[in-house]
Amino acid sequence: MRSFRTEIENPVVEKDIIELADKIAQYNNLQIDEEKFRSLRLARGVYGQRQQGVQMIRIKLPYGKVSSKQLRRIAAVSDEYSTGKLHITTRQDIQIHYVDLNRTPELWAELEKDDVTLREACGNTVRxxxxxxxxxIDIDEPFDVSPYADAVFRFFLRNPFCQEMGRKFKVSFSASDADSGLSYMHDLGFIAKISDGIRGFKVMIAGGLGSQPRHADVLYEFLPSNKIIPTMEGILRIFDRYGERKSRGKARLKFLINDIGLEEFIKLVDAEQNAIEFKTVEIDAENYSYSKPVTISTIPKVTITDEKAFKTWKSTNIIPQKQKGFVAIGVKVLLGNFTTDVARKLADLVENYAASEIRFSLRQNLLIPFVNKDLIPFFYNELNTLGFAEAGYNKVVDITACPGTDTCNLGIASSTGIAEKLEDVIKNEYPKFLNNQDLVIKISGCMNACGQHNMAHIGFQGMSVRTP
Structure with missing residues (x-):
């Protein structure tokens, strides 16, 4: 196995990758058992696959933001170590499949060259x-939550006290009261608020899906931004200390709060603040690396060959942006799957004509921010060339589905198969619903709800029944 001692500049990351390589060698030599090795590899984004002898790799992309440079790096890694295909998850990650376990340290080292990590993408960690x-860019947001989401990600990454919890822990940030970050279904959700000129968040706690879905409770109506990290640390410590560890099916935060009650939980969290080193953590939003649109000196002249299709696409895929003169373009990605050649062309497109940034969405799509309004016809033609100009972004025809039995060990049903059929039926037989966003369809291949079926208006869950 290759040495990584001279390839990674960050010594912490280097140590992580070397440790993974060493543990893989020990596992191959039968020096550590499957269960112990499983815990370590999961916390490094290496996940078992339905097909024997290969792994699914989950690439962690905080708040779904990826630069053109990072997307090219991910594409190169997929070509070299996987199948040249990329999958957007419902948690804004990218997954690649059919990876040789022995090559995962090398793969990780390649990603880190552009500050892309696998660390804690899976496992009993902060996901x-x-x-x-x-x-x-949200016209209704009180402020940009990106710096705060980024600060939370960086503070808890590799943090010793949340590496081996009883179960995973999921966190979200919503830009406004519309709650497009889905705080109500997360272990901890933050919704941007301003009170008396102070930035802060409404805090939601103990939401979740799975076989026993639970709507989150309100923990605080308003929490100043400098208290979100200490508060989250307290919550994680209480969860780690009192959470279930014997029964995996009862080990999420929602079950702990159901058992002891919200009021008692709040008392424990408040008391825990006495043991936390940093009572406040200031988040420097001013010095966050915000994306900047490129200056376009000449607007390319284009010819639209199908005006009707273009008009429909504009009505469903153009998102207003609070920055004057710009819009965001929603790109509908069927089942979140696209190829590396398309990824590279997208990276070039947004680097040359937008802000070198793409966002992956919770509905397995792409969002391109900072598009000059005059460039909308140009972007349509370019996306159409890539097969990415399908109308219906975030509308009823935009169905979310997990990989199901395609690659997942836990899959019971082919969620991707039914999603493809349903989208085809809606587009061809019910075109009047193309602009409808009041109906959401989601599909999960099993009860674990990775396709988020139990938060949809119409949800499908893969199941099996006993037959005589």
């Missing part, structure tokens, strides 16, 4: 911190 894909 990817998600956020509204419109954060920073």
């Amino acid at each position: 990817n911190v998600t956020a509204s894909e419109t954060a920073g």
